[in-house]
Amino acid sequence: MSKIIKDLSHYLPLLGVLGFGFLGFFLFSYDRGFQIVVIIATAFGYLTWGLIHHSLHKDLTAGVVWEYLAFAFLGLVLALSILFNS
Amino acid sequence: MAFIQSLFHFLFPTKKNDHKAGILHSQSLILLSLFLIGYQVLFQVLPYTGLNVFGFASQISTDEVIRLTNQKRAENGLPALIYNGALADAARRKAQNMLDLDYWAHVAPDGTQPWKFFTDAGYRYKYAGENLARDFSNASSAVDAWMASQSHRDNLLSSKYREIGIGVTEGDLAGADTTLIVQFFGTGIVDTVPSAAIASAQVNTPTPRPPTATPRPTQVFEEVVAEITPTPEATTTPTPTETPSLIALVTPGGPSQELSPVSAQDQPSRVGLLISPFQTTKGVSVVTTTILLTVMIFDWAIVSRRKIPRVGGRTFAHLAFMGMILAILLVAKAGEIL
Numbered sequence: 001m002s003k004i005i006k007d008l009s010h011y012l013p014l015l016g017v018l019g020f021g022f023l024g025f026f027l028f029s030y031d032r033g034f035q036i037v038v039i040i041a042t043a044f045g046y047l048t049w050g051l052i053h054h055s056l057h058k059d060l061t062a063g064v065v066w067e068y069l070a071f072a073f074l075g076l077v078l079a080l081s082i083l084f085n086s
Numbered sequence: 087m088a089f090i091q092s093l094f095h096f097l098f099p100t101k102k103n104d105h106k107a108g109i110l111h112s113q114s115l116i117l118l119s120l121f122l123i124g125y126q127v128l129f130q131v132l133p134y135t136g137l138n139v140f141g142f143a144s145q146i147s148t149d150e151v152i153r154l155t156n157q158k159r160a161e162n163g164l165p166a167l168i169y170n171g172a173l174a175d176a177a178r179r180k181a182q183n184m185l186d187l188d189y190w191a192h193v194a195p196d197g198t199q200p201w202k203f204f205t206d207a208g209y210r211y212k213y214a215g216e217n218l219a220r221d222f223s224n225a226s227s228a229v230d231a232w233m234a235s236q237s238h239r240d241n242l243l244s245s246k247y248r249e250i251g252i253g254v255t256e257g258d259l260a261g262a263d264t265t266l267i268v269q270f271f272g273t274g275i276v277d278t279v280p281s282a283a284i285a286s287a288q289v290n291t292p293t294p295r296p297p298t299a300t301p302r303p304t305q306v307f308e309e310v311v312a313e314i315t316p317t318p319e320a321t322t323t324p325t326p327t328e329t330p331s332l333i334a335l336v337t338p339g340g341p342s343q344e345l346s347p348v349s350a351q352d353q354p355s356r357v358g359l360l361i362s363p364f365q366t367t368k369g370v371s372v373v374t375t376t377i378l379l380t381v382m383i384f385d386w387a388i389v390s391r392r393k394i395p396r397v398g399g400r401t402f403a404h405l406a407f408m409g410m411i412l413a414i415l416l417v418a419k420a421g422e423i424l
Contacts, residue, residue, distance in 0.1 A: 004402055014403055018410040025414050030235035030423050039414070046407045050399060059397060063112070067399040070115035075411045077119045078371045081126050082418045085363040086221065 010053050017045040025079075032083060039079045043072040099385050105394045107385045109378065118374070125370065129363045134261065146265055148174065148252040150225040155242055155250060155269070158233060162243050170272065173251025176207035177268040180216075181255035184266055188259060192216060192424065204272065213246045215271035220264050221364070222421035228267055231423045238423055247271040262363060364420040375412045379405065 004011060021042030028034045050068035054060035094100065096108040108114055156166040180203045189195050200216045217238050222228040232238035241247075253268040386401040 011402065011406075015406060018406055022410050022413050026417055029417075029419065030231055030238070032422060042410070043407075046403070050403060053400065053403070061397065063397070064399055066112040067404075070112040070119075071399070071404050071407060074115050074119045074122075075407055077122050078375060078411050079414050081122060081367050082364070082371055082415055084126070085129070085367045086418060086420045086422065 007053075010049075010056075014046065014049045014053075017042060017049065021045070032086075035083055036080065039076065039083070043076050046075075047072045097381050097384070099388050099394070105389060105396055106398065107381050109381055110385060122370070122374070126367070129367075130261070146222065146225050146228070146254050146267060148254050151229065151252045151254070151267065151269065152250055154225055154229040158229065158242060164243055164245060167247060167250035167271065170209065170249035170251050170274075172207045172209040173204070173249055173270045173272050174253065175251070176203040176209060177251045177253030177270040178255065179203050179207065179253070180270070181253040181266045181268045182257075184268075185255060185257035185259060190218075190220065190259060190422075190424065192218065200270075204270065209272055210275045211272045212275050213244075213271070213273040215241045215244065215247060217241050217269040217271075218424040219267040219269070220259070220422050220424075222265070222267070225267075227419065227421055228423070231421055232269075235423060241269075241271060244271065246273060248273045362420070368415060368418065371415050372412065375408055375415060379408050379412065382408070 021038055024038040024042075025035050028038070047068050051060065051065065054064050095103055096114075099105040099107055103111070109118075152167070152169055159166060180200060183194060183198070183203070184190065187194055187196070192200050201211070201214055204211050204214055217232050219228040219231060222231070229242075232242055249272050251270045251272070253270070254265065255268075256263065256265045258264070259266070382401055382405055386405075389396060
C-alpha cells in the first residue's frame with residue numbers, strides 16, 4: 001500500500017486510461033466498431049504505462065515486458081470474444 | 087495428493103514457482119488466451135459440422151416494439167406512429183431477405199435498397215426510414231439500444247414519419263440462430279392520417295405533376311444508418327445520393343390502419359434449447375477473470391506479508407486492468423443495431 005501511495009502520480013494516469021476505456025465501451029454500446037477500437041487502445045495504453053513506469057524505476061526487464069504483454073493480450077481476448085459474440 | 091500440490095502451485099506463490107502463482111506467469115496467461123481463442127474458433131466451426139445448437143432464444147412482439155416506440159415519442163412530445171400493414175409486410179420481407187441472402191446490412195449484397203421493400207409492398211412513401219436490430223432477448227432492450235444511438239434515435243423520434251411497420255423474424259444468420267427486428271418508418275405520399283400540420287418550411291414541396299401511366303417510385307426519402315449523422319433538413323439522402331422528386335401518386339390501398347391490438351406476425355417464443363454463444367462466452371470469461379483477480383489478490387497479500395522481493399510487473403496495475411476487463415464483461419449486452 002505504501003508503494004502505491006508513493007507512486008500515486010504514476011498510478012493516477014493508469015486509472016484514468018482504464019476509467020475512460022470502460023466509459024467509452026459503456027457509452028458507445030451501440031457502435032461495435034468503436035468499442036473494439038476503445039478496447040485495443042486501452043490495452044495499448046496499459047502496456048505503454050507498464051513500459052514507461054518500469055523504465056522510470058529502472059527495473060524494466062524482458063520478463064516484465066512479457067508479463068504486461070501477456071496480461072494485455074489476455075484482456076483483449078476476453079473483451080473482444082464477448083464483442084464478437086454479442 | 088499430486089493434484090492438490092499442482093493446484094497449490096498454480097494458485098499460490100511458493101518457492102517452486104518463484105514466489106508467484108503459476109497461473110500468473112506469462113506463459114500460463116498466453117496459454118489461457120490461446121485456449122479462449124480455440125474455444126471461440128469452436129463456436130465458429132461447429133455449425134458447419136451440422137451441429138445446430140447455437141442460437142439466441144428470444145420473444146419479441148411487434149406490438150410491443152410499436153408500443154415502446156410510441157412511448158418514447160410521447161415522452162418527447164411527438165404524436166404516435168400509426169401501424170401500417172403494408173409497412174409491416176415490407177419489414178417482414180426485408181427481415182426474411184436478410185436471412186435468405188445471409189447478410190446484416192441496410193443494403194443487400196445484390197444492391198437492393200431497403201426502399202425497394204416499401205415499394206414492393208405497395209407503400210408509396212414521401213419519407214422513409216429504417217432501423218435494424220438483432221439478437222435482443224426482448225423488445226425493450228432493442229428500443230433502448232436504438233434510443234442510445236443518435237442516428238437511430240433521430241429516426242425513432244422524427245416528426246416527419248407518420249406510420250410504422252415492424253418485421254420480426256427468427257432464423258439462421260451466419261451459422262447461428264438469431265432474431266431480426268426490422269423497423270420501417272414512413273409517410274405516405276397521400277398522407278391520409280390526420281396529424282398536426284407538418285412544418286412545411288422544412289420540406290421541399292414542388293408542384294406535383296399529374297399522375298403518369300408508369301409512376302416513378304422514387305420519392306424524397308431519408309436513409310439513416312448508424313454511421314450517418316441525423317437527417318439533414320434538405321430532403322436528400324446521405325448515402326446514396328439521389329435526386330429527389332415529388333410526384334403526386336395515389337396511394338394504393340386504403341387509409342393507414344390503426345394500430346392493431348394483435349399483430350399477425352407475433353413470433354412464438356423459443357424455448358431455451360439453444361446454446362447462446364454470447365451467454366456461454368460471457369460466463370466463461372467472467373469466471374476466468376474472477377479466478378485470476380482472486381489469485382492475484384491472494385498472491386499480492388502473501389508476498390507482501392512475507393516481504394518477498396520480486397522483480398516483475400506491478401500487481402496493482404494488473405489488478406486494475408483485469409478489474410476493468412471484468413467490468414466490461416459484466417456490462418456487455420447481447421444485441422446489435424444497424
